Amino acid sequence: MSKSSxxxxxGGIHPRESKELTEHLPIxxxxxxxxxxxxxxxxxxxxxxxxxxxxATVIEGETIGVVDAGLGASVHSSVSGTVKSIGASPHPVxxxxxxxxxxxxxxxxPKVFTPSEWEHFSPEELLEKIRNAGLVGLGGAGFxxxxxLSPPPGTRLDKLILNAAxxxxxxxCDNRTMIEFPHEILTGARIILRILGIKECHxxxxxxxxxxxxxxxxxxxxxxxxxxxxxxxxLMVKYPQGSEKQxxxxxxxxRVPYPGLPFDVGVMVINVxxxxxxxxxxxxxxxxxxxxxxxxxxxxxxxxxxxVRIGTRLSDIVTFxxxxxxxxxxxxxxxxxxxxxxxxxxxxxxKTTSGVLFLSDDEIDSRPHGPCIRCGKCVEVCSxxxxxxxxxxxVEAGRARDTAQFGVFECFECGACAxxxxxxxxxxxxxxxxxxxxxx
Numbered sequence: 001m002s003k004s005s006x007x008x009x010x011g012g013i014h015p016r017e018s019k020e021l022t023e024h025l026p027i028x029x030x031x032x033x034x035x036x037x038x039x040x041x042x043x044x045x046x047x048x049x050x051x052x053x054x055x056a057t058v059i060e061g062e063t064i065g066v067v068d069a070g071l072g073a074s075v076h077s078s079v080s081g082t083v084k085s086i087g088a089s090p091h092p093v094x095x096x097x098x099x100x101x102x103x104x105x106x107x108x109x110p111k112v113f114t115p116s117e118w119e120h121f122s123p124e125e126l127l128e129k130i131r132n133a134g135l136v137g138l139g140g141a142g143f144x145x146x147x148x149l150s151p152p153p154g155t156r157l158d159k160l161i162l163n164a165a166x167x168x169x170x171x172x173c174d175n176r177t178m179i180e181f182p183h184e185i186l187t188g189a190r191i192i193l194r195i196l197g198i199k200e201c202h203x204x205x206x207x208x209x210x211x212x213x214x215x216x217x218x219x220x221x222x223x224x225x226x227x228x229x230x231x232x233x234x235l236m237v238k239y240p241q242g243s244e245k246q247x248x249x250x251x252x253x254x255r256v257p258y259p260g261l262p263f264d265v266g267v268m269v270i271n272v273x274x275x276x277x278x279x280x281x282x283x284x285x286x287x288x289x290x291x292x293x294x295x296x297x298x299x300x301x302x303x304x305x306x307x308v309r310i311g312t313r314l315s316d317i318v319t320f321x322x323x324x325x326x327x328x329x330x331x332x333x334x335x336x337x338x339x340x341x342x343x344x345x346x347x348x349x350x351k352t353t354s355g356v357l358f359l360s361d362d363e364i365d366s367r368p369h370g371p372c373i374r375c376g377k378c379v380e381v382c383s384x385x386x387x388x389x390x391x392x393x394x395v396e397a398g399r400a401r402d403t404a405q406f407g408v409f410e411c412f413e414c415g416a417c418a419x420x421x422x423x424x425x426x427x428x429x430x431x432x433x434x435x436x437x438x439x440x
Contacts, residue, residue: 005207007236008246011383013416021296021303022172029307032079036311037089041097042350043142045071056083060111061287073144074134078289078309080108090347092333092340113284123195133281134288139271142352151263164205164272165242168335171355173292176305178212182219188275200229204247207234240414244269258410299328300358314345329361337415370423378417388417392430400437408434
């Protein structure tokens with residue numbers, strides 16, 4: 001672990017990175033599959049109302065679902081073709097969700113986007129383009145981007161941070177995006193600064209991504225102007241460096257008080273991949289219907305960084321990459337620390353799918369968990385200063401509703417506690433259960 005770069009002050013761990021499987025592999029465009037399942041709920045908020053009927057003809061990039069009320073983001077067709085059915089498809093968290101299945105027209109011409117000047121648009125017009133493109137945050141729960149860029153009236157912001165830490169092991173989707181699309185990311189940053197009316201942007205990136213640091217530093221130097229100061233901030237490799245609150249503390253020294261949000265301390269944090277989609281939405285008027293996904297693990301025949309159409313089934317990706325190995329033990333959507341284990345490859349890729357890991361039996365620990373041995377390791381590594389051990393003990397004792405005293409609602413479920421627990425206790429699952437019980 002490098003100690004020459006800044007980091008957050010409390011806790012943290014350094015799990016095996018395993019990024020070498022895909023870090024040098026260029027982004028590869030996967031051919032569109034024969035069918036896609038477009039989930040109508042793939043963001044933070046309400047499900048979309050479907051706009052198309054069965055057997056309707058749709059074109060690539062067409063809006064097929066909108067949110068009428070509440071939080072949400074519209075969804076678009078990722079292929080040109082015919083609506084085969086409107087029903088439900090598997091969802092990595094909600095078991096299943098409403099969806100539109102579209103059969104691709106193999107004769108359809110690919111969509112072509114022409115760049116346009118964006119500088120003459122007002123902040124309101126820029127936000128409208130982002131809303132129309134259905135953008136959500138690519139690095140987390142998928143909060144609608146146009147809403148995130150609309151802080152409450154009176155909010156005083158002075159810094160934008162692009163979150164380029166990508167501290168989860170195995171994942172390289174942000175790393176490759178930075179290496180291959182630095183100017184698009186920097187343009188996205190300038191658009192965000194214009195919307196927020198501020199001038200200062202920091203790109204926080206762990207120093208295990210030297211090529212991305214070099215490429216972005218050159219692009220940032222070219223983009224810096226009197227009304228736009230962009231800098232690249234190399235950070236220590238330490239998990240969970242990419243958490244918003246830890247990243248803000250590392251770069252600005254400011255602490256976000258519970259239950260506050262980053263804008264309470266004058267900061268807006270946007271994922272670096274999201275910044276690239278902002279460029280696409282504004283400059284190209286391209287909706288969010290494809291994204292970079294890292295496919296990794298030692299039980300997939302060919303690891304890759306793929307540009308994948310939203311709605312592509314994981315089974316089609318597996319086939320494209322040559323299948324899985326005999327020692328496949330677990331499939332995880334997302335990173336190994338905060339991702340979700342899934343039982344099937346029938347799941348479609350969502351806007352928030354950063355990676356899919358096919359882990360072999362020697363990459364996972366399947367030992368059963370035991371009782372808490374009071375070693376305190378989980379308390380030492382918790383970057384929020386919480387007591388995961390106590391939460392787990394209370395949950396097992398049927399007192400989940402009494403866990404607020406241990407800061408259970410401040411936990412963002414990074415999984416560092418469970419990673420270091422010698423008894424292999426499912427501390428994240430205990431915390432999720434405690435939150436659910438305490439909210440009732």
